[in-house]
Amino acid sequence: MYRFAHIADCHLGANREPELRQLEVEAFKKSIDTCISRGVDFIIISGDIFHSNLPDMWVVNEAVRKMRDAVDKGIPIYVVYGSHDYSPTGTSIIDILDSAGLVKRIGAGEVKDGKLFLKFVEDPKTKAKLTGISARKLGIEKEYYKILNRELLEAETGFKIFVFHTMLSELKPADLAKTDSIPVSYLPVGFNYYAGGHPHKNIVENFKNYPYIVYPGPLFAKDSKDFEEAAKDVKRGFYIVDFDSQIINIEFIEVKVCDYYFEEYDASGKSPAQIMNDLTERMKKADLTNKIVLLKLSGELASGKTSDIDFTTIRRIIMDQGALHVRINRYALTSKEYASIRVKGGDVHEIEEKIFEENIRSVKVSNPKLTSPEGVKMAVNLLKALRDPPKINESKEDYFNRIRSQALKILGLPEG
Numbered sequence: 233m234y235r236f237a238h239i240a241d242c243h244l245g246a247n248r249e250p251e252l253r254q255l256e257v258e259a260f261k262k263s264i265d266t267c268i269s270r271g272v273d274f275i276i277i278s279g280d281i282f283h284s285n286l287p288d289m290w291v292v293n294e295a296v297r298k299m300r301d302a303v304d305k306g307i308p309i310y311v312v313y314g315s316h317d318y319s320p321t322g323t324s325i326i327d328i329l330d331s332a333g334l335v336k337r338i339g340a341g342e343v344k345d346g347k348l349f350l351k352f353v354e355d356p357k358t359k360a361k362l363t364g365i366s367a368r369k370l371g372i373e374k375e376y377y378k379i380l381n382r383e384l385l386e387a388e389t390g391f392k393i394f395v396f397h398t399m400l401s402e403l404k405p406a407d408l409a410k411t412d413s414i415p416v417s418y419l420p421v422g423f424n425y426y427a428g429g430h431p432h433k434n435i436v437e438n439f440k441n442y443p444y445i446v447y448p449g450p451l452f453a454k455d456s457k458d459f460e461e462a463a464k465d466v467k468r469g470f471y472i473v474d475f476d477s478q479i480i481n482i483e484f485i486e487v488k489v490c491d492y493y494f495e496e497y498d499a500s501g502k503s504p505a506q507i508m509n510d511l512t513e514r515m516k517k518a519d520l521t522n523k524i525v526l527l528k529l530s531g532e533l534a535s536g537k538t539s540d541i542d543f544t545t546i547r548r549i550i551m552d553q554g555a556l557h558v559r560i561n562r563y564a565l566t567s568k569e570y571a572s573i574r575v576k577g578g579d580v581h582e583i584e585e586k587i588f589e590e591n592i593r594s595v596k597v598s599n600p601k602l603t604s605p606e607g608v609k610m611a612v613n614l615l616k617a618l619r620d621p622p623k624i625n626e627s628k629e630d631y632f633n634r635i636r637s638q639a640l641k642i643l644g645l646p647e648g
Contacts, residue, residue, distance in 0.1 A: 240429030246283035246454035278429035279314025279397030313366030364395030463494035500531030521554035530564035
């Protein structure tokens with residue numbers, strides 16, 4: 233019997249706050265240490281090891297040192313690009329790790345006569361055969377699946393694993409309804425295990441000819457939705473899989489690096505002063521020591537503005553109670569003064585997308601594509617690119633050129 237680990241969506245470097253970056257790295261280290269102690273024969277990471285294709289070097293250094301621990305013990309790490317790992321402009325950090333022998337990129341192939349031919353990588357010890365498709369800009373990624381030569385992949389004998397970083401339409405959760413996806417029929421049939429990544433959900437499903445389609449979900453959290461789910465006790469972790477010629481057992485391994493405190497507060501019909509008093513009293517009574525504290529406020533104030541609520545003082549009170557970190561979500565909090573521009577949403581990204589959806593058709597442009605759903609996605613991606621902060625030691629000129637290059641690619645415009 234052999235054993236492998238399936239990890240996905242580590243998103244190392246996603247959070248800017250030092251204490252959260254430390255927890256991201258701690259979750260990754262804990263996962264690799266568990267893989268070593270449980271005696272896995274190899275590790276699969278199905279995309280998004282890092283949150284950027286050129287991440288912060290401290291994060292890279294910490295991850296590399298831990299991956300070296302596994303590789304030095306004879307445990308190879310097989311990876312595909314995630315949507316955040318992929319670099320449209322050239323070399324990604326994943327390519328550097330591959331060249332250094334710390335990971336092995338799988339899914340190499342070539343297009344001949346309009347067909348994509350993928351190559352298998354055979355694990356030396358277990359003889360398991362791995363291939364897959366890395367994440368790309370969705371239009372290109374979908375095209376790869378459409379032109380994939382499935383016949384040769386399906387004819388290959390032995391224990392086979394297909395690794396991918398894409399949402400499948402049949403497994404799309406309700407809160408990811410707008411997420412781009414492909415049908416499960418785009419995958420080659422007859423593999424023993426389908427190691428997925430991308431949706432931040434723990435999903436295990438079986439279809440006819442597609443046994444064990446597995447998404448482990450994230451190791452930690454990269455945004456408000458992830459943090460809220462973790463605070464609601466949604467387990468984070470990865471899978472360990474036992475196999476010989478077939479799958480024998482799959483086991484979810486929880487990775488927990490901190491505790492949470494979650495408070496949902498309905499501010500409807502209350503004044504800013506009432507809200508301040510309520511929250512101050514609740515936070516002083518709560519056990520917040522060494523916890524990530526999440527406050528989620530919603531509703532329309534009876535009077536005053538949302539800016540009248542002193543969130544700085546609330547945050548200080550929480551930290552004085554020994555909290556590790558504080559996140560206050562007030563995107564669903566409104567006031568009568570601003571009812572005319574009220575947009576409900578779970579986080580800032582969702583609100584931004586809704587604002588674009590509601591207003592983009594009123595913009596006069598010569599290209600009708602810009603006022604379509606594709607235009608909304610383009611606007612969201614452009615805003616995301618413009619929000620990207622300078623990297624450590626990056627000059628103003630290099631920062632400007634990098635953001636300009638990203639923006640032109642999103643808009644489909646040539647550089648120069």
